Amino acid sequence: xxxxxxxxxxxxxxxxxxxxxxxxxxxxxxxxxxxxxxxxxxxxxxxxxxxxxxxxxxxxxxxxxxxxxxxxxxxxxxxxxxxxxxxxxxxxxxxxxxxxxxxxxxxxxxxxxxxxxxxxxxxxxxxxxxxxxxxxxxxxxxxxxxxxxxxxxxxxxxxxxxxxxxxxxxxxxxxxxxxxxxxxxxxxxxxxxxxxxxxxxxxxxxxxxxxxxxxxxxxxxxxxxxxxx
Amino acid sequence: xxxxxxxxxxxxxxxxxxxxxxxxxxxxxxxxxxxxxxxxxxxxxxxxxxxxxxxxxxxxxxxxxxxxxxxxxxxxxxxxxxxxxxxxxxxxxxxxxxxxxxxxxxxxxxxxxxxxxxxxxxxxxxxxxxxxxxxxxxxxxxxxxxxxxxxxxxxxxxxxxxxxxxxxxxxxxxxxxxxxxxxxxxxxxxxxxxxxxxxxxxxxxxxxxxxxxxxxxxxxxxxxxxxxxxxxx
Numbered sequence: 001x002x003x004x005x006x007x008x009x010x011x012x013x014x015x016x017x018x019x020x021x022x023x024x025x026x027x028x029x030x031x032x033x034x035x036x037x038x039x040x041x042x043x044x045x046x047x048x049x050x051x052x053x054x055x056x057x058x059x060x061x062x063x064x065x066x067x068x069x070x071x072x073x074x075x076x077x078x079x080x081x082x083x084x085x086x087x088x089x090x091x092x093x094x095x096x097x098x099x100x101x102x103x104x105x106x107x108x109x110x111x112x113x114x115x116x117x118x119x120x121x122x123x124x125x126x127x128x129x130x131x132x133x134x135x136x137x138x139x140x141x142x143x144x145x146x147x148x149x150x151x152x153x154x155x156x157x158x159x160x161x162x163x164x165x166x167x168x169x170x171x172x173x174x175x176x177x178x179x180x181x182x183x184x185x186x187x188x189x190x191x192x193x194x195x196x197x198x199x200x201x202x203x204x205x206x207x208x209x210x211x212x213x214x215x216x217x218x219x220x221x222x223x224x225x226x227x228x229x
Numbered sequence: 230x231x232x233x234x235x236x237x238x239x240x241x242x243x244x245x246x247x248x249x250x251x252x253x254x255x256x257x258x259x260x261x262x263x264x265x266x267x268x269x270x271x272x273x274x275x276x277x278x279x280x281x282x283x284x285x286x287x288x289x290x291x292x293x294x295x296x297x298x299x300x301x302x303x304x305x306x307x308x309x310x311x312x313x314x315x316x317x318x319x320x321x322x323x324x325x326x327x328x329x330x331x332x333x334x335x336x337x338x339x340x341x342x343x344x345x346x347x348x349x350x351x352x353x354x355x356x357x358x359x360x361x362x363x364x365x366x367x368x369x370x371x372x373x374x375x376x377x378x379x380x381x382x383x384x385x386x387x388x389x390x391x392x393x394x395x396x397x398x399x400x401x402x403x404x405x406x407x408x409x410x411x412x413x414x415x416x417x418x419x420x421x422x423x424x425x426x427x428x429x430x431x432x433x434x435x436x437x438x439x440x441x442x443x444x445x446x447x448x449x450x451x452x453x454x455x456x457x458x459x460x461x462x
Contacts (some may be wrong), residue, residue, distance in 0.1 A: 049313070084307025090248075098311070102315055
């Protein structure tokens with residue numbers, strides 16, 4: 001579903017991501033693990049089309065992110081780290097806007113909004129202005145806006161950052177619930193979260209990919225991470 | 230609805246419901262109305278020449294306040310990422326923001342046409358300079374909004390965007406002053422760069438293609454650079 005071949009990203013002289021080769025299967029949940037500054041967010045931003053690779057090839061559902069950027073972006077839903085949303089909008093307004101922007105047909109928008117609101121338990125707050133939402137609801141709305149056009153790939157940047165324990169568990173269950181239906185790529189620097197949520201983990205350090213391991217074959221992620229980093 | 234339509238609807242709603250829009254429109258209509266009344270009662274001449282020059286200054290001062298939030302606000306809030314990861318071309322995002330700001334200025338200018346209506350009701354004004362003046366103001370607004378949008382796209386600080394826009398407008402306004410100390414033919418370049426030099430002929434009823442071309446070229450250049458600034462990531 002997602003293929004990266006020798007993907008590199010430079011910002012001037014700074015090498016943020018170097019020669020990353022990775023493939024993510026349909027329905028798989030992949031975690032990107034690494035310390036701050038390891039290139040996780042840059043890699044995610046390239047997957048979403050927010051940034052373009054300096055070199056290498058990145059494809060989403062067979063569409064090249066540089067040569068067919070709109071087709072590639074259409075197939076990705078993105079939840080940025082701080083859950084940025086249009087605070088002046090109501091939840092229904094935001095979800096409808098994002099659905100229309102991502103190409104959902106006008107007639108199908110109310111249905112798409114209702115469906116995603118139901119599945120993410122934000123139906124009760126559809127008419128509430130976003131600025132009045134609690135942190136937990138805000139996070140769910142951020143995920144809802146990423147899923148409203150039913151993308152085959154969902155990208156989440158540090159999805160549990162700043163959440164309380166209950167919200168962390170809810171988010172984990174939500175991501176696990178998407179497994180099989182949607183390819184999920186998430187970043188985190190919290191070892192325990194990655195270990196409990198993902199099918200495979202990719203460990204990054206200083207912009208390079210150190211290893212990709214199946215969680216089923218990695219009983220002690222902490223030991224592995226320490227041995228590599 | 231097309232992506233541009235979806236974006237434009239959102240931007241128009243944001244532009245016309247923001248407190249900034251109301252404040253700017255209020256200041257504009259208050260000062261322009263004051264100038265119109267004063268010039269009419271003092272000169273007792275049915276023309277808007279003085280008003281057009283006053284509105285020119287008002288646009289130079291107020292457009293930075295209108296355009297400063299275009300991209301800077303979204304960049305700071307992080308919502309620009311939502312737009313740039315959506316399957317829409319950068320040019321649509323730029324055009325939606327540019328057109329919404331221009332629409333706000335156009336509505337302000339439309340409200341000021343009541344002055345022309347008053348003149349037509351009680352006198353016999355020469356309509357050519359009035360039509361030329363409004364065309365000039367619209368073209369001027371187009372260029373100013375384009376440049377303001379460009380500055381807003383390269384920073385997340387609205388004050389920086391507004392200051393840089395104002396600085397650019399003032400430099401363009403007085404660009405011809407430096408021509409006095411420059412040798413030919415370099416001086417001509419700066420004379421032709423002047424914002425006011427291309428504005429004044431319209432107000433006297435003379436519409437030159439070179440003046441129209443100046444404003445349109447400047448607008449297109451600003452929009453092109455804004456799109457490049459967004460695409461270069």
